[in-house]
Amino acid sequence: MNRALALAAALLFCAAAGAEPRFSFDSTPGKLPKDVVPKHYALRIVPSATLERFEGRTQIEVEVARPVAAIELNAVELDFHSARLYSGAEPTVLAAKFDRERETVTLAPAAGPIAPGRYRLDIDYTGRIAKHPNGLHQILYKQREGGQLVERIMLATQMEPVHARRLFPGWDEPVFRASFEITAVIDEPLTAVSNMPVSAVTVLPGGKKEVTFERSVPMPTYLVALFVGELEVLEDSVEGIALRVYTVRGKTERARYAMQATKQILPFFNEYFGVRYALPKLDQVAVPGGSFGAMENWGAISYNEARLLYDEAEPSLRQQQQVYGIIAHEVAHQWFGNLVTMAWWDNLWLNEGFASWMATKTTQRFYPDWKVGLRSVLWRQEAMSEDARRTAHPVQTPVASDARAMDVFDAITYSKGAALIGMLESYHGEEVFR
Ligand SMILES: [Zn+2]
Numbered sequence: 001m002n003r004a005l006a007l008a009a010a011l012l013f014c015a016a017a018g019a020e021p022r023f024s025f026d027s028t029p030g031k032l033p034k035d036v037v038p039k040h041y042a043l044r045i046v047p048s049a050t051l052e053r054f055e056g057r058t059q060i061e062v063e064v065a066r067p068v069a070a071i072e073l074n075a076v077e078l079d080f081h082s083a084r085l086y087s088g089a090e091p092t093v094l095a096a097k098f099d100r101e102r103e104t105v106t107l108a109p110a111a112g113p114i115a116p117g118r119y120r121l122d123i124d125y126t127g128r129i130a131k132h133p134n135g136l137h138q139i140l141y142k143q144r145e146g147g148q149l150v151e152r153i154m155l156a157t158q159m160e161p162v163h164a165r166r167l168f169p170g171w172d173e174p175v176f177r178a179s180f181e182i183t184a185v186i187d188e189p190l191t192a193v194s195n196m197p198v199s200a201v202t203v204l205p206g207g208k209k210e211v212t213f214e215r216s217v218p219m220p221t222y223l224v225a226l227f228v229g230e231l232e233v234l235e236d237s238v239e240g241i242a243l244r245v246y247t248v249r250g251k252t253e254r255a256r257y258a259m260q261a262t263k264q265i266l267p268f269f270n271e272y273f274g275v276r277y278a279l280p281k282l283d284q285v286a287v288p289g290g291s292f293g294a295m296e297n298w299g300a301i302s303y304n305e306a307r308l309l310y311d312e313a314e315p316s317l318r319q320q321q322q323v324y325g326i327i328a329h330e331v332a333h334q335w336f337g338n339l340v341t342m343a344w345w346d347n348l349w350l351n352e353g354f355a356s357w358m359a360t361k362t363t364q365r366f367y368p369d370w371k372v373g374l375r376s377v378l379w380r381q382e383a384m385s386e387d388a389r390r391t392a393h394p395v396q397t398p399v400a401s402d403a404r405a406m407d408v409f410d411a412i413t414y415s416k417g418a419a420l421i422g423m424l425e426s427y428h429g430e431e432v433f434r
Contacts, residue, residue, distance in 0.1 A: 020396065028343045030173040031102055031401065032073065035066045038171045038178040039118075040215075045167070045226065046185040051138055051153050052129055058168045060121045060178075067115055070094075070108035074165035074172035076135075081124040083107050087117060094121075103165060103402075123169050133158040133292055135166030136226065141288035143230075143249060154229030154248065156287050156302060158295055161345060161405035164221035173402060174220040175343045183212045184226060191231040193246055195224065195299040197281050216298070217278055220341050225297030227285050238263045239270060242281035247305065248288050254309035257320065258284060261327045265362055272434065273335050282334070284308065284327075294326050296333030296355070303330070321370055325359050332358035345399040348408045353395070353417020357425075360418065376418065383416035395420060 021027070026034050040061040047054045056078070062071070071085075075098065084091035085107075092114075094107035107121070130137040139154040157167065165172040184192045188209045192198075196214040203209050227246070234245045234252045236259050243262055245255035262284065270276050279299040286305035294303040303326065310323045336358065337351035356379075363372040386392065395417050399405055425433040 023343055025175060025343075028175045029346065029399070030175060030344060031104065032171055032173055032176070033068070035064065035068055036071050036073075037063045037065070038073075038176055039063055040179045040181070041168065041170060042181045042183075043168050043224075044183040044185070045136070047129060047136075047155060047228065051155065054127055054129055054136065056123075056125050056127055056168060058121075058123045058125070058170065060123075060170065062119050062121055064114055064116050064119060067113040069113050070106045071114065071121065072104050072106045073169055074103055074162075075105040075125075075169040076103045076163075076165045078105075078125045078127045078166070078169060080105070080169075081126070082122070084122045085109070085114070086120040086122065091122070103162070105169060125169065127166060129155065130166065135159065135163040139229075139287055139289060141248060152230060152248070154231075154288065155227065156285070157224065157226050157297070158292065158302070159224055159297075160222040160295060161409075162222075162402045164224055167224070167226075170221050172221045174222060174341050174345070177218040177220055177341070179218050180216045180224060181213065182216075182224070182226060183210060184228060185210050186228050189230070190228055191233075191246070193225070193227040193231070193283050193285055193300050195219075195297060196279065197242070219298055219338065223296070223298045223338055225295075225300040225302065227287075227300065227302065231285075234259055236263060239267050239276075241266060241277055241279075244281065244283045245286065245308070246283060247286040247309065251286065251305070251309060254311050255286065257310035257312060257323060258286075258308050258327060261324050262331065264366055265328050265331050268362060268365070269331060269335060269358075275335065275339070277334060278339055279334075282331070284330075294330050296330045296337055298334065298338040301330045301333075317370075321363070321367075321372070324367070325363055325372070328359035328362040329355045332362070345402065345405040345408055346397055348399075348405075349395045349413045349417035349420075352409070352414045353421050356414050356418035357421040360422070376415075376422070379411070379415040380419040383411040383414075383419065386411045387416065 038060050042059040044057040045054050080096045083094040083096050085094055092109045097106045136157050139156050141152055142149045143152045182194045185208055186192055188207050192211045194213040196216050199214045200212045201209055230249055231246045232249050232252045234255045236243045245258050247255055283300045285302045286308045287302050288305050292304055307326050332355040336354035342350045360372050360376045
């Protein structure tokens with residue numbers, strides 16, 4: 001048998017032995033029933049003056065497929081003031097029952113089941129602005145002003161994997177994709193950044209303004225983003241896509257390298273995938289302090305600023321390589337993960353393996369002398385050592401509940417996933433694999 005035939009036979013055997021069944025919405029794992037499906041969210045978020053709490057209003061267009069006694073959706077640490085279901089002009093008031101362990105709320109009408117059809121679900125509530133990067137949270141940092149260091153607060157979101165439910169009640173599992181229209185009411189001098197471009201700014205009394213963003217493409221909840229702060233911006237564009245890098249005050253000069261890298265990477269992906277970047281803009285936000293790396297929020301990627309900013313006055317090849325690599329990874333996610341999303345966390349490697357593999361591929365293409373392929377051997381070894389432990393798991397691995405989703409963000413998912421994809425690509429050849 002020749003190699004191709006052997007591979008075909010092996011693949012056939014694998015398919016027969018245990019291939020994953022084709023995607024089916026109804027059998028995708030998750031806690032939430034699949035008979036009520038969100039189509040569109042309109043969110044209005046009003047942070048309090050102390051930035052410790054927020055008022056929220058979420059209006060969700062839902063489709064009810066079968067008669068249901070109640071609607072179950074995710075919500076954590078949200079205090080509901082009212083929940084109403086509209087099909088015509090007259091709303092049905094729903095009673096809310098929270099289940100802390102499941103991180104859900106069940107909304108039921110006083111009488112009778114909810115008939116199949118299309119509804120709007122309106123919920124008024126308040127929530128907490130966290131001190132840790134879960135949902136909407138505070139970022140404390142120091143800013144030099146008139147020779148003094150003063151404390152400043154920026155608001156940021158981190159939703160992946162299961163924290164969107166702390167900002168708004170919703171279907172916080174990746175298989176439920178819906179469009180979003182986000183509004184934030186903030187202090188007049190501040191800047192708000194979200195997934196989509198700003199569509200309207202209305203000045204309100206009391207030094208406030210209401211910022212509304214355009215309606216998004218359908219996406220999972222874990223990609224929703226909102227940043228509010230005293231931000232400065234570096235602007236550019238490439239192939240008709242507006243590019244911005246936001247930093248806290250006085251740091252935009254250090255964003256120039258990130259901008260230059262993005263202008264190289266984005267056109268390469270437009271060409272490689274043959275599917276253009278889906279949004280009119282790509283913002284990247286440098287978040288001060290914090291311990292996280294980066295998050296691929298669609299159209300509003302966030303980075304630990306130490307991973308994104310690069311001081312050209314103090315050149316460091318290692319730093320430059322890291323900045324380039326992380327941007328390539330996060331921008332690759334705009335396709336692998338955002339445009340096409342795993343249905344459930346068991347296939348997280350399709351997000352992270354592909355984004356990691358693509359970052360190496362991109363870096364090798366534009367900076368061959370960095371020999372990043374050699375470094376990826378190191379990453380593979382890290383995955384191998386994790387693979388040697390008792391906690392090792394298959395690349396594609398069952399995730400029993402969303403509470404366990406964080407467990408799969410490890411070197412096996414990222415680096416072994418990337419190595420596996422690289423192996424397949426080497427076997428088939430770059431063009432065939434593409
Ligand atoms: Zn990633």
